Amino acid sequence: MLKLKLIATSTFGLEAVVKREIQDLGYEDIEVENGKITYTGDERAIAKSNLWLRSADRVLLKMGEFKARSFEELFEKTKSLPWDEFIPEDGEFTVTGKSVKSQLHSVPDCQAIVKKAVVEKMKSRYNRDWFEETGPKFTIQVALLKDTATLTIDTSGVGLHKRGYREEAVEAPLKETLAAAMVNLSFWDKNRIFLDPFCGSGTIPIEAAMIGRNIAPGLNRSFASEQWSIIGKDIWKEERVNALKAIDQDVELKIYAQDMDPDAIEIAKENAYKAGVDDCIRFQLKRMENINTKDEYGVIICNPPYGERLGRKKQVEKLYKTMGKKFEKLSTWSKYIITSNENFEKLYGKKASKKRKLYNGRIKVDYYQYYGPKPPKK
Incomplete structure (x- = not known):
């Protein structure tokens, strides 16, 4: 087995969540920086990480890191990597790039230099001047930050938020990776009642159901590195079989998903079916104001409208005030709400137990966490 350096990238603010997921997979030697978590693993770790990481954006294979203040330095040090x-x-490879606060600020030039260096390395290995590039795909990234170049190969392909179940979505959907993180940052577990009163296309309750049933988020999709001979199809097959065996088919989940839009409910039902959790979620066509439950110690996790568009701000402000009054009656429940509205606490009528800064796509948001009392021990 090879000893590899892997990087799980993440949305800003979710680094600690991704680190915990990596630790749960059994990997150590973990370093956390803004937007990326570096750890050590082997070929199997590439398959396992892609299949199981719920909140990471993608998994990269780290090839090298070095200072590069000139194109010559970038070329020679890139060429020296394996x-x-x-x-x-016959590998097909492309080079992407980015540069922040570095002397080598022309990204297209950096990409061309790296491509040339990799080709020269391949020439010396295979004794040929031309490569057809008809085989497996490899996406190399050169990332320059303050004159330090980090070179990686993307093992994921399409971003990890693409689980394969959400072909249809409502307007402004929440990323699956963020939804999973919201669930993992809450006090919900499979023994507690879960409610999303603004379910939209169902992303949050579907991710909760997948967590409750222990379904690997990448089980129903493919990855770029599945075609790599260095990992091998046997490892991928074994890890997929292990993931299937890990599913808890016997768990009884109490997950409720509501929305006032009948089209959204139909889309959410279809997405839940594709994710294999339609039997875990009870969908209801209902307005938030009409929440009616005698259950206690439940958990609400939701992504209500933000009011980003003109004309909707007053409606949303009124909605938040109504939420505050309605949710207050659920005194034993914990509530978790994500929004970009900076006046949320004032409108809601209560200061959050904890607030966490996150990003929903490019929108800066806050995750307001209102902790209820702990459920009594059974």
Whole structure:
């Protein structure tokens, strides 16, 4: 087995959540920086990480990191890396890039230099001047930050938020990775009642159901590195079989998803069916104001409208005031609400137990956490 450096990238604010997920998979030697978590693993770790990480954006194979203040330095140090150990003779590879506060600020030039350096490395290995690039795909990224170049190969392909179940979505949907993180940041567990009164296309309750049933989020999709010979199809097959065996089919979940839009409810039902959790979620066509339950110690996790569009701000402010009054009656429940509205606490009528800064796409949001009392021990 190889000893590899892997990087799980994440949305700003979710680094601690992704770190915990990596630790739960059994990997150590973890370093956390803004937007990325570096850890050590082997070939199997690539398959396992892609299948199981719920809140990460993608998994990268770290090839090297070095200072690069000139194109010559970037070329020579890139060429010295073991590209030929990972990319086969017929491998198709492209180079993407970004540069922040670095002397080498021309991204297209950096991409061209890296591409040339990798080709030269391949030439020396395979003794040929031309490569057809008809085989497995490899996406190399050169990321420059303050004159430090980090070179990686993307093992995921399409971002990890693409689970494969959400072909349809309502306007401004929440990313699946963020929804999973919201559930993991809450006090909900499979023994407690869950409610999303603004379910939209069902992302939050579906992610909760997948967590409750222990379904690997990447089980129903493919990854770029599945075609890599260095990992091998046997490892991928074994890890998929292990993931299938890990599903808890016997757990009884009490998950409720509500929305006032009948189209949204139909889309959510279809998405839940594709995710294999339609039997775990009870969908209801209902307005938030009409929540009516005698259950106690439940958990509400929701993504209400933000009022970003003109003309909707007053409606949303009124909605938040109504939420505050309605949710207050659920005195034993814990409530978790994400919104970009900076006056949320004032409108809701109560200061949050904890507030966490996150990003929903490019929108800066806060995750307001209102802790209820602990359920009595059974």
